[in-house]
C-alpha cells in the first residue's frame with residue numbers, strides 16, 4: 001500500500017489537470033476511495049486555485065460588473081453636479097439688479113393719443129412695465145415701470161443704443177410710476193392725458209404705493225414640502241409592498257428636487273421681485289436635478305440587487 005500511495009501522489013497533479021489516461025484515472029480514483037491520506041492530498045491540490053479554473057470566473061465577472069456600475073455612477077453624479085453648478089452660476093449672473101430711480105433713468109415722450117414712448121439711459125439693460133386700471137376708479141389707469149441690469153450684461157454686453165419702448169394708452173389718463181423694487185415707495189414720474197395738446201406733465205406726487213415682492217414662491221415651496229411629506233407617509237405605510245414603495249420614492253424625488261432648487265435659486269427667501277424668472281429657473285433646475293436623482297435611485301437599486309444576488 002505504501003508504495004501505491006507514493007505513485008498516486010506523484011500522479012495527483014497530472015490527474016487534477018485531466019492529463020492522465022483513462023486507465024490511470026480509474027486506478028487513481030479506485031485508490032482515493034480507499035485512502036483518506038491521498039484523498040486529502042488530492043483536495044489540497046484542487047482547492048488553492050479555483051480562480052485559474054475557467055468555470056469559476058463568476059466572482060470576477062461580478063466584480064467587473066460592480067466596477068462598471070460604480071464607474072457609471074461616478075460619471076452620472078459628476079454630470080449632475082456640473083450641470084447644477086453651471087445652471088446656478090448662470091442664474092446668479094443673469095439675476096436682475098434693480099436700478100434705483102434717478103432723474104433721466106427713463107424719459108417719457110408723448111406718442112400722440114396712442115400712448116407714450118419710454119427711453120431708458122445706458123445703465124438699463126432690461127425693463128418691464130405693466131398697465132392696469134384703478135380698481136376703484138375705472139376712468140384712470142396706471143403704468144408701473146421697472147428697470148434693471150445683470151452681472152452678465154455689465155461684463156459682456158456692449159450696447160450701442162439705449163432701450164426704448166412704446167406703452168399703449170387706454171384712452172384715459174395714465175399715471176406713470178417707477179418701481180425701484182427695493183421696498184421703497186414707487187415714484188410717480190408723470191401723468192399722461194391722451195387728449196391734452198401739451199406734452200406729458202411731471203408727476204404730481206399723489207401716490208404712495210410700494211410694489212411688494214410677490215410671495216408665490218413661498219406657496220409653491222409649501223406645496224412641494226406637503227407633497228414630499230405625503231410620499232414619506234406612503235413610504236412608511238407600505239412597508240411590505242416593495243413595488244409601491246419604489247414608486248413613492250420615485251415620485252417623492254421631484255418635490256425633493258424642487259425644494260433643493262428653490263434654496264439654490266432663492267436662498268431662504270420666499271419673496272421675489274421677478275416671480276416668472278425665478279420660478280422658471282427653479283423649474284428648470286429641479287427638472288435637471290430630478291433626472292439626476294432618478295438615475296442615482298435606479299443605480300442604487302441595481303447595486304442593492306447585485307449585492308443580494310451576486
Ligand SMILES: [Zn+2]
Nearest residue numbers: 004005035038
Ligand atoms: Zn494512498
